[in-house]
Amino acid sequence: MKKLLLLEANGNAGEDLLDAASELGVQVYVATHEDICRNYRPAVRDKIAEVIFTDFTSQEIALKELSEFGRRTGIDGVITGWEFFSPLVTRLAAELGLPGHDVHRAEACRNKRLMAHAFGEHEVPAPMTVTASDYTSVAGQLAASGLRFPLVVKPAENAGSIGVSVVSSADELAAAFQLAQNWPYEFPHGVPLENTVLIQEYVGGKEFSVETVIFRGTVRHLAITEKFTTDNASRAELGHTVPADLAADSRAMLLDTVERALAALGLRNGIAHTEIKLLPEGGAKIIEVGARPPGDHIMKLVQHALGISEPRAYIQVALGEEPDLEPRSSAAAAIRFITPPRAGVFRGVGDIPRSPAIVESAVYLAPGTEAKDPNDNVGRVGHLIVKAESQAEVNWIAANLMDTIAVEVT
Ligand SMILES: Nc1ncnc2c1ncn2[C@@H]1O[C@H](COP(=O)(O)OP(=O)(O)O)[C@@H](O)[C@H]1O
Ligand SMILES: [Mg+2]
Numbered sequence: 431m432k433k434l435l436l437l438e439a440n441g442n443a444g445e446d447l448l449d450a451a452s453e454l455g456v457q458v459y460v461a462t463h464e465d466i467c468r469n470y471r472p473a474v475r476d477k478i479a480e481v482i483f484t485d486f487t488s489q490e491i492a493l494k495e496l497s498e499f500g501r502r503t504g505i506d507g508v509i510t511g512w513e514f515f516s517p518l519v520t521r522l523a524a525e526l527g528l529p530g531h532d533v534h535r536a537e538a539c540r541n542k543r544l545m546a547h548a549f550g551e552h553e554v555p556a557p558m559t560v561t562a563s564d565y566t567s568v569a570g571q572l573a574a575s576g577l578r579f580p581l582v583v584k585p586a587e588n589a590g591s592i593g594v595s596v597v598s599s600a601d602e603l604a605a606a607f608q609l610a611q612n613w614p615y616e617f618p619h620g621v622p623l624e625n626t627v628l629i630q631e632y633v634g635g636k637e638f639s640v641e642t643v644i645f646r647g648t649v650r651h652l653a654i655t656e657k658f659t660t661d662n663a664s665r666a667e668l669g670h671t672v673p674a675d676l677a678a679d680s681r682a683m684l685l686d687t688v689e690r691a692l693a694a695l696g697l698r699n700g701i702a703h704t705e706i707k708l709l710p711e712g713g714a715k716i717i718e719v720g721a722r723p724p725g726d727h728i729m730k731l732v733q734h735a736l737g738i739s740e741p742r743a744y745i746q747v748a749l750g751e752e753p754d755l756e757p758r759s760s761a762a763a764a765i766r767f768i769t770p771p772r773a774g775v776f777r778g779v780g781d782i783p784r785s786p787a788i789v790e791s792a793v794y795l796a797p798g799t800e801a802k803d804p805n806d807n808v809g810r811v812g813h814l815i816v817k818a819e820s821q822a823e824v825n826w827i828a829a830n831l832m833d834t835i836a837v838e839v840t
Contacts, residue, residue, distance in 0.1 A: 432749055435459045435505045437519050438512035439474055440466055443723035447511050448477040450741035461496055466618055486619035489518055497525040507748035513589050514616045516540050516721045529750045532696025539695050539721040543586040543626045552694035555687055556716045557630040565607050577631055585610040586626040590807040596663050635709045638674050640688045642702040643743045643753050649689055650755050653732050664805035669766035672731040675821040687714045695719055701744045727765050734763035734817045762824040766832050768812035769804040774839030776801040783834050787827045790815040801839050
């Protein structure tokens with residue numbers, strides 16, 4: 431039986447990865463922290479052969495301990511279920527001589543400052559960016575750069591739209607900068623986060639993500655996902671649809687741009703989730719690349735729509751095996767997030783409507799608990815996953831269902 435080391439099973443891709451491993455007959459070892467493991471649901475815990483505790487507050491200690499464990503146990507492949515560990519998993523694969531990405535560019539796949547630099551060096555279309563860790567230099571840097579409002583201000587190393595603002599005038603800049611520096615540590619492992627802030631050209635147009643498998647340097651795209659976000663000062667993601675409805679030329683151009691980004695970041699063996707905007711004037715710009723499973727249950731959407739198991743493919747590549755990427759269906763699937771109108775005490779979401787199109791629904795909060803501000807992805811209180819024959823149909827059904835759901839907060 432082959433042995434796989436999964437860095438954190440707690441993310442929303444964790445269970446999908448564990449299930450795919452079990453279908454492949456692969457034994458899974460999970461690296462996590464004791465306090466986090468204590469809260470694993472029994473259904474998750476039962477799918478794990480053994481858990482290994484390490485201290486993620488130091489990535490160096492984690493690398494040392496996990497490579498020792500990997501050698502001792504005879505681990506055959508390493509994957510991550512948690513975005514913040516994508517550099518660590520690349521370094522671990524290199525340390526153990528297992529399939530992975532270019533170790534010299536491991537950090538650039540996560541840290542947006544290094545990513546912007548790699549894109550600049552390789553002429554990958556991306557937003558014009560300045561970076562600063564101290565606000566006093568910002569006005570001078572902006573004047574020298576020629577950047578104009580609106581601007582996007584965001585932290586170099588966070589995720590889930592946390593600390594991301596769209597700023598339309600100089601008056602709002604200081605507060606946005608401060609907000610971007612509000613999270614010095616990742617939650618829940620306490621990984622230290624660089625305090626650099628990116629200030630970027632605001633890229634207009636429509637946003638997509640591209641789900642990709644890379645095996646021995648060869649890129650295979652699974653799907654382009656249509657993304658729905660809020661369009662006020664914050665940028666929370668409201669939902670996704672797989673596959674996006676796109677003309678062939680736009681599709682080809684998006685995929686070509688993604689391939690240039692993946693090459694710039696040295697992705698060779700694994701999966702990638704790339705966020706990209708299709709510009710109204712033509713062309714595209716990369717927002718970010720993640721060398722990790724997509725969040726937001728996008729892997730489930732790919733499975734429902736196309737019949738391709740991305741977690742299975744990720745595991746196969748990590749073990750050095752040819753991934754199974756044959757589509758077995760040509761439907762469409764969508765997820766929509768249920769968000770509160772404002773922060774407050776959560777009272778419920780009323781009745782979730784019944785529909786044969788719904789394949790999954792979830793409400794995360796118990797009545798009487800605190801609902802957070804809907805400004806980032808942390809503010810979500812639940813979701814619906816819907817399946818239909820086409821994108822137009824699934825988007826229409828999802829919109830109608832969401833219209834009938836009222837989140838009550840007091
Ligand atoms: N330069 C930009 N121009 C326009 N929108 C942006 C830009 N940067 C980020 N966004 C929006 O904010 C969202 C979150 O930013 P992102 O860079 O993906 O950070 P995170 O790691 O938090 O997901 C993006 O999905 C996009 O909608
Ligand atoms: Mg993002």
